[in-house]
Amino acid sequence: MDTFIADYAWIVWLVLILLFVTIEMMTLELTFLMIALGSLGGLVAGLLGAPWWLQLVIAALLALVLLLGIKPPLLRALKRGGDPTKSNVDALVGLGGSVVKSVEGAGGLVRLANGETWTARLSPTVPQHVIEPGERVVVIAIDGATAVVTPAERNAS
Template sequence: MAWLWWLGGALVLGVVEMLTVDLIFLMFAGGALAGGGVALLGGPLWAQIAAFAVVSTVLLVAVRPWAIGYLKRSTPDTVTNVAAHVGRTAEVLMDVTDRAGRVKLVGEVWTARTAEPGTVLPTGTTVQVVRIDGATAIVAPVPVTYPE
């Protein structure tokens, strides 16, 4: 009957792992499964706890670093939030200077400034976001490319 407790603990640890995605609780779940296996074979409580501790430690020390490295290599980096706006183009709605202006960026109106002091970008110009400074888009003229 004790193996059911270990199985329940492994399931709970698995659910916690799905919420954290840190691969720590998954290793403890593996240890809980080992403890449950010892309990299923009729082992005493001290052997169940020892199996849990040993398997969890081995998984944490040996398997987790490898698994994290594999996940980092196989999962593409996704730029989100304001960092995703850097490099996008925007349309100037009000003349943009080094002090003020407005641009339409991905359907939203942003306060904008030019990256170079003294530059004025007129209304209707297409610009490129160089960086985001707080809630202000720092923009520069889109580089002109000529067909070869």
């Protein structure tokens, strides 16, 4: 049985490498790439004549070293070049606008500086009153599909 495993271990290593690389292409988190590189180490050890148990040890140790030593700094380097620009609802917080339909505690409509019209309600942190059409407001939060706003004068102070 040991000779059978030793003779055909390279096929198992190739299948594992292909499997791990395929999974890595779907996840893109570098974990399975490190495991695939560990498996490559096991394959190379097998091709150099190492017994099957030593191939497993080499593959496991190499994968562990790569996961703990190479992956974290590599992920930090990849994330460092990320785009710091806010997007989606994060970009709306702090954006100014004007009231289209009176905004009170229950709701209203505002047109934001980016041209979008949102349902809006007055923030609970300000005294509850009616903000009339044409008055300026600032978005302080997004709650579902509703912009939570404050009068622009109050937000400036």
